[in-house]
Every structure is written in structure tokens, then in C-alpha cells.
Amino acid sequence: MSEAVNNSGEQKRIYGKPVSVKDNNFHFCAGCNHGHAHKLIGEAIDEFGIQDRTIGVAGVGCGVFLYNYLDIDVLEAPHGRACAEATGLNRVHPDKIIFTYQGDGDLAAIGMSETVHTANRGENITVIFINNIVYGMTGGQMAPTTLLGQKTTTTPYGREFGNDGYPIKMSEMLATLEGAAYVARVACNTPKNYLKAKKCVKKAFEMQINKMGFSFVEILSACPTNWGMNTQQAYRHIDEQMIPYFPLGVFKERTTADYL
């Protein structure tokens, strides 16, 4: 917690933990960006004052323990199905704020169908997609986003397109769908990137509050444990290896709620 002193000498709080983030210690490994992602969501919830009407849907993977860290109602979804659960919740509670929190295996492999069709329906939900190019919880297997040449426990010689295909660019793909209202890719590996990420996560929730349709933020994240790196190396890896293939930016931003 930082405190600043203003001209009259009074101390004023200018930075703190979001109210909607619980005091529990994260179980995440050192250098993992899940903690940052949780905080970004908590900050957005606080800023819009929507804590008491937000329902999170946790995908299966390292992010499944969302409910241990965010002080909101949470539904745990089967692996890959979070967007379908969010659809059910959203149709029952169109005035609540519904978001899913999903990793790359969950969202882009087993849950690809649910993700694409939920975006295509323009479902008024927000999806926070943690892309760390590996299966974290199960111990470092190849993800659909694993980079070519990357060694994982199931690509011990490196991902090779002839056998394993190419890493999927989810943001670019979803941005082609009419139902997608907002699609952005961000990272948390530098203060500058983190501040941009904060803007984009906030924007995604704002789109939902304004009933613009499906909003999606892909967060490039470090998994030092499964990458076999320390935090500094992992953050550099995001800059040097991930961002060149998964460029940061806003791929789509609908400005009116009108559909075609």
C-alpha cells in the first residue's frame, strides 16, 4: 500500500488491493501472471462498482481457484465449457455481469467450439483468456498456442507443424466474427504492458455493461515453472518469442450496439 502526501500535508491512499480481491495468498507459482490477471479483473469490478452483481465462471486449469481469490459469486465449469455456462447464466440474468476465466487448453483446445459459437452469438459476456502457451495444471503439456519448436512434456523434441499443427491465434480468429464486440491481446510482463492490459480489461467489462456483445481479452502470461525459466527469463521470453507471433493490440472494437 502506498500513501502520498498532498500539499496540505494529509496522507491520501492512491494505491491498494482491489476490494473485490480476497486477502488469501495466491497458490500460483513465482512469476506466474495469473495473479496480475486476477487483480486486473478485481480493479475493473471495483471501478465499475459491480461486485454485487458479477458472476465469474472458472474454467478448469490453474485458474479454477478463481473463487479463492475474487470475492464474487463463482460457478465452476467443466473443462472447456465455461462459455456455455456463461451463456446459460447470461440468459437467466441479463442484467448481471458475467465473465469467464479460461486458460489456453480450456478455451482454445477442448472448448474451441463453445468459445467460437458464444462469440458468434454475440453473447453479452466477457472472456478473460490466459494464454501461457502450455498446459499448466496438468504439468506442462502442449497447448494449442504452444509455439513452433517449443519443448513441452508432450512435444519433447519441440512442436513441429508436420505433426502438431500451428499455434492458434485466438484473438485474430474471433475478431472475424460479427458477434464479437471487443477483442484485444495484452501482456503483463512490463509495467507499460500491464497498464495497457488494465485499460483493455476495463474496456471489455465496459462493453458488457453497455450491452455491446461478446468481449474478449487475451492475456499473454508467463509460466516460468513449465517453461523451465526464472521470472526475468520468462518475461523476456514473452517479449522476444510470444509477442512477435501473438502481437499485442485491439483487434476489434464495436462502437455501437447495432448489429448488421
Add this chain to the structure above:
Amino acid sequence: MARIMMKGNEAIAEGAIHAGCRFYFGYPITPQNDVPEYLARELPKVGGTFIQAESEVASINMVLGAAAGGARVMTSSSGPGVSLMQEGISYLAGSELPGVIAYVSRVGPGLGGIAPTQGDYKQVTTGGGHGDYYTIALAPASVEEMFSLTIKAFELADKYRNPAVVLADAILGQMKEPVEIGPRPEVKEYLAEEKRSWALYGNKGRESQLIKSLYLADGEMEDFNWRLDAKYKKMKEQDTYHEEFQTDDAEFLIVAFGSASRMAQSAIDLAREEGYRVGLLRPITIYPYPEKAVAELSKRIPKVLVVEMNTGQMVKDVKVSADRDAEVFLYARPGGGLPTPDDILEQIKKYY
């Protein structure tokens, strides 16, 4: 009350509306397409939501999401579609959420065909998906019951916070019979937030809530499985249903459910004309199974013929439940083969 000629599948759909179901998520598959088509037309008229999902996998997970939000919600499907839903049904049971699955069977395995069958009895009555759980399973034998048992399925799913299946077949789905139907009731207070305090509405005015099926701490999952088990025992005590037909003076008992029980009734009429005193026990809940009724009746009537449209699935439940001195015979017709009343009469004469 009006007396309306209705298709069985439509009766399921109308039953759902009468039960206060305002959310339907499904995917087309023969022979149940009248259910989604009816609801696509009728749900918007009562302020409800119909979504044609991208798959049965998505359908059942949308059901799970809507159920978590406190809604009465339904999907419907058949064979391959219900197989795809089994993961989600297991999660519904594991998350202790209510939801109704209308299952209009087609012959299998594989793509099979669209002919009527009772080959999914085994799948439906043993839980169907992974893990130590069961679904409530109701087996209508008429269009009237397609309507009334669908309503009952919603009530039981809510009572136990457990998925409930209505298991029918293409005969029941496609045939028309008169149904007594009153005006559609308003959505009642069972959907009020205070009555569904377990549901997710956002944490306004209360602590944050969680609906999950993951238990990792030592002993947690064992405790949870015993809690589910206690629920299934309660179902067995309080909500096991069956019907008897001409059992009072019977010397020979047929056990059959659904369409097969209708054929058995016709056979019993023929048999009685020839002096054979035959009665029928028809399970209405196939889970929980009317074990007590089978035990008691088979003690008094120790010759039991099970008639079913599969290679012999329910016969195992009958054998487990029957009195130890009773003889249990099987007349099985799988793969869309339909027993005629004369076929069944022949079996009665063979074992009487």
C-alpha cells in the same frame, strides 16, 4: 381444462412450460425434434428463452449455467446426443444442480436408427456419466404422462437438486393421444431468490457463493459421495412410483415400462379372455426402481415375465428385487423390433 390431441414430444414441451421452465437449450436429433420446434415457437410467447446450441455438449452446459442461476431449465435429445451430454449430467449431479433432460430414445449403438427402443434403460438408470451418482428417471407410458411426468421431473429435480431424466421412445414421442391441459400457470414463487438460496445472483446482501464439484482436501470427496448417497436413499423412500394393472387376482405377473407396458396391457386383455389371470407391474420411476413393489408382488405371484424392447436390461433390476422363490423370465426385443400383443401372449402361455 381442455382435452387436446397432442403428440408425445409436444406434450413434453408443453409440460415444461406448465412446470415453469422458461429456458431451453438443445440440438436437433431425430426422433425428438418436435420438442425444440414446439419450444422455439412457444417459449418466446411466455417470455422464455430458446437457444439452438452448437452441440449437445454445449446444450447441457448451458443448462448447467442456467440452473446455477436459479432457473428451471431443460434440454432434450436422443441416443448419441445424450451420450455427449453425460459429462455435463455428471457435473450437474456433482454440483447439486437441478435440470431436466427429455430423452426420446433411438436404437443404437452408434448411429443406429430412429426406431423405438428401450436400449437406453441401462445408461439412464445407472447415472450414465462418470462418478458415483444417479439421475432421477421417469418413464412415461402415454402422451398424458409425457405431459404430467415432465412436470414431475422438474419438481423432483428441484426437491433433490439433482438432474432428472424423462425417458421415452419414438412411439411415445410421435403418437397422438388426448391430454387434459389447463391454462398455463404463471411462473410461481419456487423461482424466487429466497427459495433458491443456493443459486448465483451476485453477492448483493450476502457472502459470495460458489457452485462447484471439485473437492481436493483429504476426505472431502468421500463425505460428498456419502451425502449424495443419502439423497438417493431419500429418493428411494419418498419418490419411487409404479402402477399395477389387474394384479389383485393374478397368477402370473408381467413387468414392463413405457411403450412395452402398453403392449403388455393389450396382451393381458387377450390372455384374460382365454382365462389366464395375468397382471402388470409398471415402474413409473426406473430410478429409483420400485424394488419393494417387485419384491412384494413376486412373493404373491412367483411367476414373473419381463417384457422389454432391448436385449434384457431391466430384467437385472427385477431379478435383484424379486422374491428369492420367484421365477423371472425374459421376453426381449432389441433394435426396433416391436412385440405384438400376440407375441407376448405366446410368451405368457409358454411360462404360465
